[in-house]
Amino acid sequence: MGSYSPAETAEKSGFSIDTLRYYEKIGLLSGIARNASGRRVFSDDDLSWLEMLRCLRGTGMPIAEMLRYSELARVPGTVAERLELLQAHDRRVEEQIALLREQQSRIKWKIGIYGSALTGACAAQRDEGDLAATGAVNGTAAATAGRG
Amino acid sequence: MGSYSPAETAEKSGFSIDTLRYYEKIGLLSGIARNASGRRVFSDDDLSWLEMLRCLRGTGMPIAEMLRYSELARVPGTVAERLELLQAHDRRVEEQIALLREQQSRIKWKIGIYGSALTGACAAQRDEGDLAATGAVNGTAAATAGRG
DNA sequence: CTCCCACCTGGAGTGCACTCCAGGTCAAAC
DNA sequence: GTTTGACCTGGAGTGCACTCCAGGTGGGAG
Numbered sequence: 001m002g003s004y005s006p007a008e009t010a011e012k013s014g015f016s017i018d019t020l021r022y023y024e025k026i027g028l029l030s031g032i033a034r035n036a037s038g039r040r041v042f043s044d045d046d047l048s049w050l051e052m053l054r055c056l057r058g059t060g061m062p063i064a065e066m067l068r069y070s071e072l073a074r075v076p077g078t079v080a081e082r083l084e085l086l087q088a089h090d091r092r093v094e095e096q097i098a099l100l101r102e103q104q105s106r107i108k109w110k111i112g113i114y115g116s117a118l119t120g121a122c123a124a125q126r127d128e129g130d131l132a133a134t135g136a137v138n139g140t141a142a143a144t145a146g147r148g
Numbered sequence: 149m150g151s152y153s154p155a156e157t158a159e160k161s162g163f164s165i166d167t168l169r170y171y172e173k174i175g176l177l178s179g180i181a182r183n184a185s186g187r188r189v190f191s192d193d194d195l196s197w198l199e200m201l202r203c204l205r206g207t208g209m210p211i212a213e214m215l216r217y218s219e220l221a222r223v224p225g226t227v228a229e230r231l232e233l234l235q236a237h238d239r240r241v242e243e244q245i246a247l248l249r250e251q252q253s254r255i256k257w258k259i260g261i262y263g264s265a266l267t268g269a270c271a272a273q274r275d276e277g278d279l280a281a282t283g284a285v286n287g288t289a290a291a292t293a294g295r296g
Numbered sequence: 297c298t299c300c301c302a303c304c305t306g307g308a309g310t311g312c313a314c315t316c317c318a319g320g321t322c323a324a325a326c
Numbered sequence: 327g328t329t330t331g332a333c334c335t336g337g338a339g340t341g342c343a344c345t346c347c348a349g350g351t352g353g354g355a356g
Contacts (some may be wrong), residue, residue: 006303017303018345025306037352039303052258055251063343083262086255093252097245103203104241107234110200114231154333165333166315173336185322187333211313 002044003033009042013050020050026063028053028070059093150192151181157190161198168198174211176201176218207241 010017020040023029029049033041042050056066069085072078158165168188171177177197181189190198204214217233220226 016345019343021304022344037303039352052254055254057343058251059248059255079262079265083259083266086259086262090252090255090259093248093255097248097252100207100241100245100248103206104238104245106200106203107207107238107241111231111234111238114227114234117227118231164315167313169334170314185333187322205313 002047004042004047006040006042009040009047009050012047014054015050023053026067028063028066030070030074056089059089060096061089065089150195152190152195154188154190157188157195157198160195162202163198171201174215176211176214178218178222204237207237208244209237213237 004012006017006020009015010020013020015023020029024032024040029046032046033043035041053066053070056069057063061069065085069082072082072085152160154165154168157163158168161168163171168177172180172188177194180194181191183189201214201218204217205211209217213233217230220230220233
């Protein structure tokens with residue numbers, strides 16, 4: 001229904017105008033309409049394709065793979081391949097989130113260490129450097145002081 | 149307690165030897181011991197610091213900020229700053245995960261579309277191109293064929 | 297008519313985080 | 327005694343994904 005200038009599209013899609021041009025150049029966007037004076041005119045379909053691209057990029061899919069996906073998307077009868085590609089990616093995203101959570105919990109644990117160092121600090125604060133992680137647990141702090 | 153060669157440290161930490169050298173060069177690692185012939189000898193404390201670095205990098209903290217953190221970690225009495233830095237990062241990680249989940253659900257939705265296209269396909273398979281996202285919903289498919 | 301602004305193009309430049317390389321050292325294996 | 331392999335250094339090179347730039351066009355405002 002709608003048609004959108006490059007600036008509007010950039011705003012709506014979250015990609016910069018330069019990125020939109022770049023995506024068109026490398027083939028992630030094809031069949032973008034032009035008006036009489038050669039300017040790009042984006043459609044609602046372009047917008048939703050861009051939204052999809054944003055999800056893929058935002059979840060860490062490399063450009064090369066997005067390119068493969070968009071090539072598939074241009075060819076009828078490739079639904080199985082597209083499905084497979086997205087499913088594989090979805091699994092990677094799942095792993096990515098799991099790893100993130102794991103690493104985040106390590107960080108939260110460290111935050112807890114610092115938190116109790118601050119509250120219990122008045123009494124306990126010596127020159128502690130940082131007590132590199134397990135250092136705070138296994139008592140190697142003295143040898144550690146000065147690095148963190 | 150233990151002491152580790154660069155190769156062992158690379159294996160245990162998950163950073164390449166080159167990255168370890170690089171990290172030492174830019175100041176993320178300081179006070180790494182050397183043996184008589186000038187080779188690096190990593191300690192358990194170094195390992196756990198590396199583990200921390202891995203969590204920070206792995207959750208998307210830029211090198212520059214890790215550098216700031218490691219500088220703080222060398223100075224006693226900076227626990228409050230370190231705490232603040234990690235908390236701010238933790239919030240970003242939370243947002244990152246939320247965004248990832250949101251984008252993932254969009255991808256899963258698309259997977260669902262493809263899934264039902266495949267199962268219900270025998271009857272319904274026309275030249276559909278891709279049905280760019282909402283295209284599959286709002287009926288613009290015909291106009292969309294050939295892009296995806 | 298002139299100015300400005302949003303846009304166009306091809307191509308060069310950027311930032312980040314490594315990664316690789318050439319040339320050299322040392323200790324242990326053969 | 328020489329070969330091997332893991333390591334050292336400074337510095338150059340890489341890959342990715344943009345981002346910027348110079349020079350140019352077309353349409354509407356003043």
